[in-house]
Amino acid sequence: MKNSDSDQKVKLTDQPLFRIGMIIAIVLVLFIGLQQWFIPKSFGKTGHYRSDNIQEWTEHELQYAAGSDACLTCHSNVKNIFLSGSHEQLNCETCHGPAVKHPNNPMDSKPSIESSREFCGSCHQTLTGRPDTVITQIDLGTHMGFANCSDCHQPHNPGFKFGGAD
Ligand code: HEC
Ligand code: HEC
Ligand code: HEC
Ligand code: HEC
Known part of the structure; x- marks a missing residue:
């Protein structure tokens, strides 16, 4: 008669510890591999960031x-x-x-020359969170109908001028 299973020699690859070890090794290799792949070349050169970033910003063209x-x-x-x-x-x-x-x-x-009511309203439209002690506010929907703001206010000196902007 054959003896029970416990008498048989368990193969190395069937050992639970070996399997766990293999899984950890694979995860580690994957982690290190992916890290090499994803971390940008200049990371860490001058600190905990991508140092090429500085160069890239200095290369942006001036706009203003x-x-x-x-x-x-x-x-x-x-x-x-x-x-x-x-x-x-x-x-x-x-x-x-x-x-x-x-x-x-x-x-x-x-x-560009932007003279729509909405544009002036981006600063002057009444908003609950906008203090009217800092910037005078009007209701875009009702203030003087639908005429362009610059028909009555000179944008370069907006104190009201009757008869339109000069
Ligand atoms: C070297 C002189 C010079 C400087 C500095 C200058 N401009 Fe002008 N600008 C002109 C001339 C010339 C015109 C064309 C005038 C015309 O069309 O009759 C003009 C036209 C304009 C116009 C009208 C555009 C149009 O479509 O009619 C605007 C708005 C303007 N400039 C704004 C500016 C702003 C904002 C600055 C500062 C960033 C500036 N300018 C600096 C000379 C200058
Ligand atoms: C509050 C917004 C605003 C500011 C700030 C502003 N502009 Fe204007 N500008 C306008 C608008 C709106 C018009 C068109 C006016 C119209 O349609 O009658 C205009 C027109 C112009 C024109 C062409 C017509 C003209 O009046 O000669 C020039 C040039 C100009 N602006 C230059 C300037 C310069 C230079 C400055 C800064 C000193 C300046 N603007 C600041 C809104 C502005
Ligand atoms: C970037 C924000 C901004 C934009 C855009 C802007 N304004 Fe103003 N405006 C101000 C500030 C700041 C003042 C000064 C504080 C005040 O009196 O509300 C002012 C003042 C005014 C005043 C009061 C004038 C006075 O002397 O009592 C009028 C009217 C006015 N703006 C009209 C306009 C018109 C018309 C336009 C569009 C062409 C415009 N604003 C676009 C910021 C802005
Ligand atoms: C038909 C002419 C007319 C048009 C168009 C107009 N306004 Fe006025 N606005 C006035 C007059 C007149 C006053 C003064 C009314 C008052 O004191 O009650 C005034 C007052 C204001 C004030 C308050 C100034 C203060 O000192 O209290 C602001 C801000 C203003 N206008 C912005 C605008 C803006 C932004 C637009 C475009 C969306 C615009 N206005 C279009 C005629 C006009």
């Missing part, structure tokens, strides 16, 4: 000129009314968009 001063040198007619009005604290490019190329090439690269 250096404040309103970069515009007022040429636009003296705007300057005359702008600096005495309540929009004086805004940069020209807040409304006219990024325009770094325009001063060197005024005819070919023109800044």
Whole structure:
């Protein structure tokens, strides 16, 4: 008669400890392999981040000129009314968009002109969370019908001018 199973020699690959060991080894190799694959080359060179990132940001092209001063040198007619009005604290490019190329090439690269009610409303529309002690607010839906804001307010000096912007 054959004896019970316990007498047979258990193969190495059937040992539970060996199997667990193999699983751990495979997971480790996978982990290290994937880590090599996914971690960017420049990670850790100068700290706990990807150091190429610095270079990449410095390569972005400039979009904005250096404040309103970069515009007022040429636009003296705007300057005359702008600096005495309540929009004086805004940069020209807040409304006219990024325009770094325009001063060197005024005819070919023109800044945008945005004069919709919605655009002015992005700062002046009444909002619950917007303190009207800081910025005067109007209800876009009811304030003076549907006419363009610049029909009545000169955007460069928005204190009301009867008869339209000058
Ligand atoms: C070197 C002089 C110069 C500088 C600096 C300059 N501009 Fe101009 N800009 C011009 C000229 C010239 C025109 C064209 C005028 C025309 O069309 O009659 C113009 C036109 C414009 C227009 C009207 C565009 C259109 O479609 O009619 C806007 C808006 C404008 N500039 C904004 C700016 C802003 C904002 C800046 C600052 C970033 C600026 N400018 C700096 C010379 C300049
Ligand atoms: C609050 C938004 C706003 C700001 C800030 C602003 N603009 Fe304007 N700008 C406008 C609008 C809107 C028009 C179009 C006006 C119209 O349709 O009558 C305009 C028109 C212009 C024009 C063409 C017509 C004109 O009046 O000569 C020039 C040039 C110009 N802006 C330059 C400037 C410069 C330079 C600055 C900064 C000193 C500036 N703007 C700041 C909103 C703005
Ligand atoms: C980037 C935000 C911003 C945008 C866009 C903007 N404004 Fe203003 N506006 C201001 C600030 C800031 C003031 C000064 C504080 C105040 O009086 O509300 C002001 C003031 C005003 C005033 C009060 C003027 C006064 O002297 O009592 C009027 C009217 C006005 N803006 C109209 C406009 C119109 C029209 C446009 C669109 C062409 C516009 N605003 C776009 C920020 C903005
Ligand atoms: C038909 C002319 C007209 C149009 C169009 C118009 N407004 Fe006015 N706005 C006025 C008058 C007049 C006042 C002054 C009313 C008052 O004091 O009650 C005024 C007042 C304001 C004030 C408050 C100024 C203060 O000192 O209290 C703001 C902000 C304003 N307007 C922004 C705008 C904006 C933004 C638009 C475009 C969405 C616009 N307005 C369109 C005529 C106009």
